[in-house]
Amino acid sequence: MLILEVLFYSFVAVVVVQVLYYAVLFGSFAFSKSISTSANSNHPISVIICAKNEAENIKHFLLSILNQTYPNFEVVLINDSSHDDTLDIFEDFKSKHSNIKIVNVKNIEAFWGNKKYALSLGIKAATHNHLLFTDADCQPVSNQWIAEMSKNFTNEDTIVLGYGAYNKIKKSFLNKLIRFETLLTATQYFSFAKVGIPFMGVGRNLAYHRDEFFKTNGFINHMKIRSGDDDLFINEAANAKNTAICYSKNSFTTSIPKSSLKDWFKQKRRHVSTAKHYKFKHQFLLATFYISQILFWFLAITLAISTYLWPFVLGLILLRFIIQFLTLGFSANKLDEKDTIILLPILEITLIVLQFSIFIANKISKPNYWK
Structure with a gap:
């Protein structure tokens, strides 16, 4: 029970971080008037x-x-x-x-x-x-x-x-x-x-x-x-x-x-490899967002399976998804990408997995090409 309690309060903290990113930071663009x-x-x-x-x-x-x-x-x-x-x-x-x-x-x-x-x-x-x-x-x-x-x-x-x-x-x-x-x-x-x-x-x-x-x-x-x-x-x-x-x-x-996953993966390896050269404050903010994404899914699935305080867990999951859908939905409307929002959870999980794979691949070898 102690482990589940720790996981639950960790999940609360992660959801707060995610809501702050989506509602406050990303919302500064998504909800702004043109x-x-x-x-x-x-x-x-x-x-x-x-x-x-x-x-x-x-x-x-x-x-x-x-x-x-x-x-x-x-x-x-x-x-x-x-x-x-x-x-x-x-x-x-x-x-x-x-x-x-x-x-x-x-x-x-x-x-x-x-x-x-x-x-x-x-x-x-x-x-x-x-x-x-x-x-x-x-x-x-x-x-x-x-x-x-x-x-x-x-x-x-x-x-x-x-x-x-x-x-x-x-x-x-x-x-x-x-x-x-x-x-x-x-x-x-x-x-x-x-x-x-x-x-x-x-x-x-x-x-x-x-x-x-x-x-x-x-x-x-x-x-x-x-x-x-x-x-x-x-x-x-x-x-x-x-x-x-x-x-x-x-x-x-x-x-x-790109028309193949292999080619896109190669392209993204090159793009992602530059992030370690960003200013520290940018690296910190981007890494915090990415880590909070991973933790959200890991903790949400773990707590859902355990059914520990499931009404509160479900409420936190819904809160995060509602804020995310609203923020990215408004952004997608501005940038003419509305059709991507329908598959948002699936696309997000897939992207997280691929980004982690890119991180590992770049640790093993450096992408050193532009064409």
Whole structure:
């Protein structure tokens, strides 16, 4: 009985932690009112795309960027030592569009296959000071993408975090899992930014002023880490005073999701490996949330099987689920991911298991690739 009593009070503490995260921290974004601005931005924008062996994606998606309704922008295309037709396709587009600039990166021994090196050259080559980043396999959902992201730049707000969604595939559990993880991650980084402790952004949809790049000496502090050109940079450069969030639906980009669990697992290993380089306060807050998720499920199942104080246990389980459904439901509505909420408990458990597997895999060996 003593063990069950300890487990019960531990469960109460875990539920309190979970409710605080979902209702208070994540609720700062989920339950916030959308602020629509009618301001017209006149910032000249350099859209920067780094591509490595992305010939087919460039053919399909580059026009959606070139066709943006915005008065003054260029597109900086970085060929990161591709061995397919990426450079040829870049040059073909350049012959038809005067606002394209090509940066052709050749491998050097010190920065062999390093995306951050290629991006650094692209940033330095950009004509304009306001930089907007996306990936070669991404496309904006509207021709207002640049305008929507640009609106959020002010004299103080020099970093803008956007949302990069993944294409929806019907009747695919893996696709729902990928989009649920993307929803949860976005809810986290938008919420943290909302309360003044921004910790990451995604390179699929991210903007910042060139000065922010040079203030941190670019990527130099984490150049040897293959991933993190987006989240590690934001973790270093962003603060409560210089960061804005943009989640208007015309500002979204979409990407092609992985079609196999193996490929997605490999991708997430690379993403997760950067988290240990975050500032301590961010690591602590994220680890506390993740551990409380694991403990919630473990303790809920254990206490339910034991039937110890089952009415109270059931009430705590329902309380946590109601708060979670409300918070992620409102976030999903903002980010157009409502269909993932139907399978929330199943997706959450699956994601927890996979995240733990990724943690173990990264402890055994380091993912040291970007393409």
